[in-house]
Amino acid sequence: MSSSATAPSLTSATQRQQAKPEAVAAATTAKKAATTDGRYSHRQAKSFKKDELKQFRVPDLTVKDLLSSIPAHCFERSALKSSAYVVVDFTLVGLLGLAASYIDPTLSSFDFAKSSPLTPYLSASWQYSLARFALWSAYAFAQGLVFTGIWVIAHECGHQSYSASKTINNTVGWFLHSALLVPYHSWRISHARHHAATGHLTRDEVFVPRTRAQKGLLPLQPAGTQAAGGSSDESDDEQVDALVGGAANQSQQQQQQPTEETWGEWIAETLEDAPLYNFIYIIIQQLFGWPLYLIQNSSGQLHFPKGTNHFDPNSIIFDARHRSQVLISDVGIALTLSTLFAWGTLSSGGFAEVARYYIAPYLWCNHWLVMITYLQHTDPAIPHYTADSWTFPRGALCTVDRQWLGPVGPYLFHGISETHVLHHVSSKIPHYNAWEASEALKQRLGEHYQSSDENVFVSLWKSMRTCKFVDESDRICFYKDAHGVPRTAVAPDSGYNSDSGLAMSE
Structure with a gap:
């Protein structure tokens, strides 16, 4: 090949294969950018070497491979054993509520002016207010943890892992989820769709990765004349x-x-990796992410029509056969809201009492379930697949087990985070059998098993900073940061062969 100013066109397959993968990737990006209106973000992509990234080998496993590794007795479900956990959780709810009922009387009887060593520095009224706030906050935090455990058991009812009886499962699940303002059947149906298409870019239900175009961002400026590799x-x-x-x-x-960015485009790009913006985004996600997903499909598929939600039986999420189940779920929500309204109206403490005893713990519960589900499926090491590369076994492994705050995860959250890989392989295994089943599955998965013992709040911050977008040209996508740099790449020796197991591609 001559080194003329304009190289001759490479037309044969052999010639095309001669180009290094990294260089081809850079060229593809440049070509795509050239087909736009010629505008770029002010941010320039950073160069990276694929061979220095974490190498991911695409799993070539079948459903039989996965399930056969799990001891048969782990699939057994016991209504009695599952109910024992419900009894324990509600006992904790009652004990915490009883303890909280002593907060105000105890503080009112305490003479801060005479008995507190802080009196020279803070007035008695300030000490009373701060102590009251601290104690009620502690109650809300602790009760929120227990509420989350109840939520997890209701979630197991939706997977029919609470007992062998569908009637028991749906009755208990409807009661527990309705009490936590979750439309039981409606969410059960959409959650089943998530399990059937986990990691599928166009069929998964929640925390679906976005491309830059879908986020309304301009293409990054190419990383200079040096290829991405x-x-x-x-x-x-x-x-x-x-x-x-x-x-x-x-x-x-x-x-x-000139990039000719609009003011709005410049702001959007600048905020992508701004620490303060990311922190505020986390707060909003943790407070409102769950209700926004139920009400308006937030973080779900963008191709779903406007107005998609979990309360309308005509929503695209549901079929005609689901209509009565969606309405029953709505009735459960209405009954809980009516009970809360009656409580606030009839009690001497009014709606402030409802807020302290129920709403504050409810918000903590929402925080935990959003954080748990976000970190289960949002990580630089987790792949997402296009329709032609996805299979059910590959999708089931698109998650990561995390150690959740010491004893909180195993005992209060019933291991929903520590055994989540196993949960996606077989969602009908009850949580009390998931530990043994998970250990057996790990042996079978080997390098395909992903876990993390990093503090989950550190992981949340890292994922929020590094998981910005995916490239629409990748058959197997990994999140990239604001500068277009991934942390993981498909290993060169990893195949893309179709799996012989259960496939649910489009």
Whole structure:
């Protein structure tokens, strides 16, 4: 090949394969950018070397491979044993509520002015207010943990893992979830769709990765003349330029022109990796993410029509056969809201009492379940698949087990985070059998099993900062940060062969 200013076009498959994968990736990005209106973000992509990233080997497992590794007795469900956990959880709810009922009387009887060592520094009224706030906050936090455990058991009812009886499962699940303002059947149906298509870019239900275009962001400016793989060999440059018909040269010329971002586009791009913005986003997600998902499909599929929600039986989420179940779920929500309204109206403490005893713990419960589900499926190491590369076994492994705050996860949250990989392989295994089943599954999965013992709040911050978007051109996608750099890449020796197990691709 001559080193002329314009390299001849590479037309044969053999010639195309000669280009390094990293260079081809850079060329593809340049070509895509060239087909836009020529505008770029002010942010420039950073170079990276794929061979220095964490290497992911695509699983080539069948459903039989996964299930056969689990001892048969782990699939056994016991209504009595499951109910014992419900009794324990509600006992904790009662004990915490009883303890909280002593907060105000105890503080009112305490003479802060005479007995408190802080009196020289804080007035008695301030001490009373701060102590009251601290004690009620502690109650809300602790009760929120117990509420979350009840939520997890109701979730197991939806998977029919509470007992062998569908009637018992749905009755208990409807009661527990309705008490926590969750539309039981409606969410059970959409959650089953999530399990049937986990990791599928166009069929998964929640925390679906977005591309830059879907987020309304302009293409990043290419990372200069050096290919994404870090190679600056002249032969590579020639091959890439030829491969895209000069698109790389064209993109370099466009870089010299003003990006012509609008003010809104500049702000959106700038906020992508702004720490304060990310912190505020976390607060909003943790407070409102769950109700917004139920009400308006927040973080769900963008191709769902406007107005998609979990309360309308005509929503795209449901079939005609689900209509009565959705309405029954709505009735459960209405009954709980009516009970809360009656409580606030008839009690001497009014709605302030409802807020202290129920709403504050309810918000903590929402926080935990959003954080749990977000971190289960949002991580730089978790793949997401297009329709032609997805299979059920691969999708089931698109999650990560996390150690959740010491004893909180295993005992109060019933291991929903520590055994989540197993839960996606077989959701009918009850939580008290999931530990043994998970250990057996780990042995079978080997390198395909993903787990983390990192503090979950650290993981939440890292994921929020690094999991920004995916590339629509990738068959197997990994999140990239604001500068277009992933933390994981498909290993060169990993195959894309179709799985012989249960496939649910489009």
